Amino acid sequence: METGRETAIRDNDLSRRGPTPAAVARRYRASQRLKAVAGLIGLCLLLWILTPHFLTVANALNVMEQTSINAIVAVGMTFVIISGGIDLSVGSLVALSGVVLASALKSGWPIPLALAAGLGVGAATGLLNGVVIAFGRLPPFIMTLGMMSVARGAALLVTDGRPISGFDAGFRSIATGRVFGVPAPIVLTLAIYAVAHFVLSRTRFGRYVYGIGGNEEATRLSGVNVRFHKTMVYVVSGVTSAIAAVLLTARLNTAQPIAGIMYELDAIAAVVIGGTSLSGGEGNLGGTLIGALTMGVLRNGLNLLGVSSFLQQLVIGMVIIVAVLVDVLVKEKRA
Amino acid sequence: MIDHAPGTPVLEMRGIRKVFPGVVALDGVDFDLRAGEVHVLLGENGAGKSTLMKILSGAYTKDAGDVFIDGAPVSIGSPRDAQSLGIATIYQELSLVPQLTVAENILLGHEPSRAGVIDRAAMRDAARRSLAEVGLDLDPDRRLDRLGIAEQQMVEVAKALFRRARVLVMDEPTSALTAREIDRLFDVIRRVTAAGVAVVYISHRMRELAEIGTRVTVLRDGRAVGTFPLPETSFDALIRLMANREVRDHFPRRRCKAGDELLRLEHVSGPSGAPRVDDVSLTVCRGEIVGLAGLLGAGRTELARLVFGADRPSSGRVVVSGRDVTPKTPRQAIAAGIGFLPEDRKRHGLVLMRSVGENIGLPSLARWSRAGVVSGRTEHETAERWVTELRIKTPTVAERVVRLSGGTQQKVVLARWLAADASLLVMDEPTRGVDVGAKVEIYELMNRLTDAGAGILMISSELPEVLGMSDRIYVMRHGRIQAELDAASASEERVLQAALGLAS
Ligand SMILES: Nc1ncnc2c1ncn2[C@@H]1O[C@H](COP(=O)(O)OP(=O)(O)OP(=O)(O)O)[C@@H](O)[C@H]1O
Numbered sequence: 040m041e042t043g044r045e046t047a048i049r050d051n052d053l054s055r056r057g058p059t060p061a062a063v064a065r066r067y068r069a070s071q072r073l074k075a076v077a078g079l080i081g082l083c084l085l086l087w088i089l090t091p092h093f094l095t096v097a098n099a100l101n102v103m104e105q106t107s108i109n110a111i112v113a114v115g116m117t118f119v120i121i122s123g124g125i126d127l128s129v130g131s132l133v134a135l136s137g138v139v140l141a142s143a144l145k146s147g148w149p150i151p152l153a154l155a156a157g158l159g160v161g162a163a164t165g166l167l168n169g170v171v172i173a174f175g176r177l178p179p180f181i182m183t184l185g186m187m188s189v190a191r192g193a194a195l196l197v198t199d200g201r202p203i204s205g206f207d208a209g210f211r212s213i214a215t216g217r218v219f220g221v222p223a224p225i226v227l228t229l230a231i232y233a234v235a236h237f238v239l240s241r242t243r244f245g246r247y248v249y250g251i252g253g254n255e256e257a258t259r260l261s262g263v264n265v266r267f268h269k270t271m272v273y274v275v276s277g278v279t280s281a282i283a284a285v286l287l288t289a290r291l292n293t294a295q296p297i298a299g300i301m302y303e304l305d306a307i308a309a310v311v312i313g314g315t316s317l318s319g320g321e322g323n324l325g326g327t328l329i330g331a332l333t334m335g336v337l338r339n340g341l342n343l344l345g346v347s348s349f350l351q352q353l354v355i356g357m358v359i360i361v362a363v364l365v366d367v368l369v370k371e372k373r374a
Numbered sequence: 375m376i377d378h379a380p381g382t383p384v385l386e387m388r389g390i391r392k393v394f395p396g397v398v399a400l401d402g403v404d405f406d407l408r409a410g411e412v413h414v415l416l417g418e419n420g421a422g423k424s425t426l427m428k429i430l431s432g433a434y435t436k437d438a439g440d441v442f443i444d445g446a447p448v449s450i451g452s453p454r455d456a457q458s459l460g461i462a463t464i465y466q467e468l469s470l471v472p473q474l475t476v477a478e479n480i481l482l483g484h485e486p487s488r489a490g491v492i493d494r495a496a497m498r499d500a501a502r503r504s505l506a507e508v509g510l511d512l513d514p515d516r517r518l519d520r521l522g523i524a525e526q527q528m529v530e531v532a533k534a535l536f537r538r539a540r541v542l543v544m545d546e547p548t549s550a551l552t553a554r555e556i557d558r559l560f561d562v563i564r565r566v567t568a569a570g571v572a573v574v575y576i577s578h579r580m581r582e583l584a585e586i587g588t589r590v591t592v593l594r595d596g597r598a599v600g601t602f603p604l605p606e607t608s609f610d611a612l613i614r615l616m617a618n619r620e621v622r623d624h625f626p627r628r629r630c631k632a633g634d635e636l637l638r639l640e641h642v643s644g645p646s647g648a649p650r651v652d653d654v655s656l657t658v659c660r661g662e663i664v665g666l667a668g669l670l671g672a673g674r675t676e677l678a679r680l681v682f683g684a685d686r687p688s689s690g691r692v693v694v695s696g697r698d699v700t701p702k703t704p705r706q707a708i709a710a711g712i713g714f715l716p717e718d719r720k721r722h723g724l725v726l727m728r729s730v731g732e733n734i735g736l737p738s739l740a741r742w743s744r745a746g747v748v749s750g751r752t753e754h755e756t757a758e759r760w761v762t763e764l765r766i767k768t769p770t771v772a773e774r775v776v777r778l779s780g781g782t783q784q785k786v787v788l789a790r791w792l793a794a795d796a797s798l799l800v801m802d803e804p805t806r807g808v809d810v811g812a813k814v815e816i817y818e819l820m821n822r823l824t825d826a827g828a829g830i831l832m833i834s835s836e837l838p839e840v841l842g843m844s845d846r847i848y849v850m851r852h853g854r855i856q857a858e859l860d861a862a863s864a865s866e867e868r869v870l871q872a873a874l875g876l877a878s
Pocket residue numbers: 394395397398399417418419420421422423424425426767768776777778779780781782807809
């Protein structure tokens with residue numbers, strides 16, 4: 040019944056068509072790393088052609104400074120999204136932490152104490168988010184959406200809806216100072232990225248964040264205190280929002296209860312453009328930094344081109360949709 | 375039905391090549407399938423069986439090679455293409471919609487309708503006809519999630535037949551079925567092949583080969599190394615061919631003297647709220663392998679979860695080395711030296727998007743870190759060690775687990791608990807989906823662990839495995855311990871009688 044051809048052990052011809060594994064691996068790694076960077080470089084080239092003013096040292100520093108606030112908020116957002124959650128309250132938290140910090144400064148608190156108050160409010164609000172999400176099992180979307188309104192309301196109540204402005208130079212130097220000639224906000228941002236990157240890639244907490252986002256139940260069954268670490272992720276997000284608030288307040292010399300509106304959008308966009316998966320378990324801060332820079336360059340370019348702020352909003356929204364769409368399509372093809 | 379002389383190939387795959395980053399999964403595989411046959415694909419974990427079938431079903435695209443249906447070249451770019459060519463795949467993870475009814479599932483996307491309104495009566499009739507074809511007498515209006523896993527699988531077969539599938543691919547379909555359900559599935563397979571459907575069947579269970587297979591193709595390291603008629607080809611020859619070395623399919627249990635008591639359960643019931651486990655008391659000593667037998671749904675997995683703190687008992691105590699540890703969380707259980715190999719490794723075991731190393735290290739990170747900072751070196755070296763020791767087939771320890779073959783993933787979970795130095799291992803179906811050679815390796819490893827003074831509580835639905843590897847056997851039924859047997863005097867009949875609740 041069987042022919043000899045079938046029963047013989049076939050020796051396979053090695054020189055068949057098709058790529059080698061090493062080549063596929065190389066191509067794959069390169070595509071992963073380059074996607075976000077290529078987008079950023081392409082955008083810069085485009086703007087360079089369109090407006091000569093874009094590629095100057097002054098403008099480059101300007102872009103980075105302006106990016107720093109979103110970049111810092113996006114650090115916490117990266118933690119949250121990798122853990123499989125979302126934090127919509129970051130913008131309101133920037134406002135709340137800012138006005139608390141400003142009131143403390145205005146009532147004559149020493150700067151370190153006022154900073155502690157601002158950061159403390161951020162951490163506490165994040166803690167509340169985290170506890171309700173992790174222990175109360177509320178979906179992160181709902182909890183932080185609610186908190187978005189709660190924190191905004193609190194900021195308005197604290198200030199009676201009025202901005203608080205006029206701080207002494209010592210405080211403002213957080214935003215205006217320079218470290219070895221580099222603007223302080225840039226240094227601060229890079230420092231935060233370095234620390235956060237270390238935490239995410241080298242510490243237990245970091246590993247657990249990826250684990251929880253990738254498979255919460257399997258992580259729990261590996262003996263990880265999932266609720267605690269999930270809570271901490273929102274604390275991180277609260278703290279980075281508060282740090283952004285410090286920078287914003289120092290730069291503008293004003294704390295506005297209506298500051299930070301739509302910051303969640305920019306932060307989520309930075310994270311997603313940076314290649315972090317919205318379904319959790321994957322991503323890194325290097326990508327987020329590139330994503331934040333991309334957003335910054337885009338806004339800066341639109342300004343230089345004299346695009347109206349209404350149109351800017353529309354363009355940026357579309358860029359986000361396209362970025363995520365590309366990501367989804369690429370993933371689908373890869374599978 | 376299908377106008378083929380028996381023996382004509384319905385499907386031919388020629389020179390199929392598929393490369394993933396770091397691995398050649400398929401290296402020029404030829405495969406052909408005849409109408410009415412059950413063609414078994416046999417090979418070690420990671421040999422490329424699932425990959426070949428995923429290319430056929432449109433889940434992956436091939437890098438080189440050709441596919442012919444009825445001798446004509448076809449291109450399969452998506453699962454849709456495969457479906458319209460009459461190729462249906464039944465994975466171990468079912469792809470039905472649990473909230474819909476049986477009929478709705480079978481006709482999904484092909485609902486008979488009049489002026490846009492679904493004709494429910496016609497739908498029910500069509501579903502009933504398809505169910506009859508597989509010999510299943512089911513109410514088409516039952517919701518799918520009310521059915522057992524075996525029935526759901528058969529609904530999938532019915533669905534495939536409704537779509538006029540001519541090629542039916544089954545990738546390890548029996549791993550979650552009981553013996554009786556396997557018999558029923560085989561009846562269905564015989565029925566559909568009699569009607570001319572060609573079946574590709576993947577399994578690591580040699581017994582099933584002889585029972586259902588017409589021919590077998592052996593894959594090794596991405597190459598087809600031979601096709602043979604069944605059942606006349608000897609298992610030993612097949613196993614030697616697939617492993618490329620001498621492997622004996624046997625149970626190498628070395629019994630050692632049972633030591634001090636390691637685990638004692640005292641009247642454990644639970645989980646709280648829904649007691650599936652009812653007043654269970656048992657012991658496991660150092661150096662002992664204790665088997666937990668019973669039918670599917672007897673409460674064995676539930677008991678394992680209680681021991682490990684995955685669920686909370688409503689009453690009773692878990693005592694480890696004389697200390698009451700009754701764990702409320704897995705963390706407490708791990709601290710008491712317990713490790714747990716879950717039955718469903720994808721859901722409860724692995725973080726699929728993360729690396730082999732990270733998955734192995736997850737429960738041990740606390741020991742490997744100082745001030746919260748993980749020692750990358752310890753993590754890497756330990757992972758490397760276990761990857762070598764268990765012969766885990768992965769390009770590097772940095773490879774994501776999602777890219778490993780099914781049986782290889784199982785070994786990663788095992789490596790995790792070995793790395794964590796667990797002194798009591800609760801293993802729920804430890805060799806499910808694992809190839810013959812690796813199975814024997816896992817048994818040897820269990821020997822070594824018990825030699826070193828560990829205790830193992832092993833749940834298994836494979837009676838030969840329970841009898842071959844255990845020192846003592848508890849049989850569960852309806853959440854209770856029905857019998858305790860000494861392995862030396864136990865037999866398949868006695869275990870089965872106890873599992874079924876017949877007088878013994
Ligand atoms: N999506 C993927 N990405 C990268 N590598 C993959 C992917 N899928 C499979 N592989 C690799 O291809 C090889 C063949 O895997 P495959 O799943 O086909 O094995 P298998 O024969 O089905 O094994 P098992 O019996 O364990 O299920 C393995 O080395 C596996 O790691």
